[in-house]
Amino acid sequence: MEVKIHGKNSCLVENGDSTLYRIDKDEFSNGMATVRNNLIRIMEKDLFKAKELRELIVDLKPPIFKHTSTAYNLSGPASQAQINVDQRDAIEKVMCAKDYALVLGMPGTGKTTTIAHIIRALVSQGKSVLLTSYTHTAVDNILLKIEDDAVPILRLGSVGKVHPDIPSFATLSGIPCKTMPELERSWRDSKVVATTCLGINHGIFNHRIFDYCIVDEASQITLPVCLGPIRLAHTFVLVGDHYQLPPLVQNKEAQEGGLDVSLFKLLSDKHPQAVVNLEHQYRMAEDVMLLSNRLIYSGRLKCGTPAVAQRMLEVSNAEAAMEAHHHRTSTITSQHCASADQTCFLRQALTPSRRVFFLNTDTITHPTSSVEVMQGQRITNPTESLLTAQLLTTLIRSGVPARSIGVITFYRSQLALLRHDVKAIAGTIAASEVEMHTADKYQGRDKEVILLSCVRSNESNSPGYAHNANAEGQEMDGNTILKINTQPSNYSQLVKHARLPAYKAPKKLVKGQVKVSSDNASSVLASNPITHDIMNDMDMRMDTSNGKENKYATAAVTKKVKSQDISAFNSDEFFGDEDDEMLIDF
């Protein structure tokens, strides 16, 4: 037999009796072809589940739930005491589901932990589970949680992509079985089969239908990809959070056609009764959580325990770092830190109780020196980069390990500058240990401290990618470095905020005393959004200090208003001592 290479992706095989075969390499066998195949399969007439899936996904028929679940247990190494009320509801919802159940896990709320419990509950009833996710890492993170449960697991995927600890408790398809009975056992008897959503081309799926399919990271997976695993099981469970990153779809036409709407979002928007929310998180201190809560979750996110809420950064040697910084011969750039007293921005940033610290660089440098620099497509902010490097160095000298600090920015050009400055100021070793990435690359990483360089500072007040961090009063526009102390935190939210399409005008909290003369009080008050609803609270008085009798009215006001409403209001009409000025907060 003779084999000739024919072009880049095919070869010709001649077998002597003049029959010519051409073998083509299908470059897309694991990508587009799988996706196309998923779509074709659910359109087939008699294929398992095709009709039901069309009803549920195309016709959006409401899913059915049993009133109570059949008994199950969560025994094994997992302590039931570690399951909170939402997680228990999620397990119960899945156990009652006939068609599907949706678990919306806000950041750090234990999605992985809950999926592990769901698997335990299902296996305790003798059910089989196909476990999938978008990434190998997510699949393995779940498997590692059931490592000690002695559940027979088959992990499909090439050995190089599987976590090194998995082979110690699961069978790997990438490591061939030595005998046929061994192979058959692993295909037939594994209660849990785990792979990525695109890993469903394996031969086992021609032989097995599963009781349940669980898809983790489901809100990041496009609908056609998601169809692949769910058509292989009687009931499916999607776990995700559509408030975080949606499926990455770059083609405009595909976006317009709705490809960036995941099946998770489609079903949860249509059937909220099928969704269980995981709302107790164990990752972020309360102040850090506030950011996500105000911007995205409408206050629904809660700290799992008081200890989580009160977590603080451990700064063991702050004074030494400050001394080194303010010393005349300091090698740390100190030109941007004018004073060694309490007003020093480094000292403020290092204070453990300030878990979130917004730094307006205009307050420590001249505003013109901290504006952004545009060179073609490249946008950088050199002053902000230097300040970030300076703060980072101070944190390290204060005893915060370099590997527990992360630096995030929205622009690649700024990232390059930050890497350069951090290396120059903090040193090569520290620079190699600090993880620095653009916001989209930081998803799912945990750090004790995050420094965020927002970059944009310009006359037109364009906040660029950071524009949505402005929503609901987060003052992150322009010259702002955000330092978040947490143990640890989730940054995917920041990414999400930066990408939300709609711009909301920033709001500011106004606290103060309003004073108006009685003659025009009602018209002044009624016409301004700050005061229009405090008429009844006005306190009428008489002022005789200038020898005349002048009537006036005062009232305290504390409310959130749009910035333009503040400027529209005549600030002379606010009065009082120094504490009674307009305060801006979030």
Ligand SMILES: Nc1ncnc2c1ncn2[C@@H]1O[C@H](COP(=O)(O)OP(=O)(O)OP(=O)(O)O)[C@@H](O)[C@H]1O
């Ligand atoms: N009921 C609980 N009680 C105490 N701690 C918990 C509980 N559930 C989860 N945790 C802890 O919370 C942390 C986050 O859990 P997990 O990794 O499962 O969350 P996740 O939602 O998958 O995270 P992500 O936001 O990265 O997707 C882990 O340290 C986990 O041990």
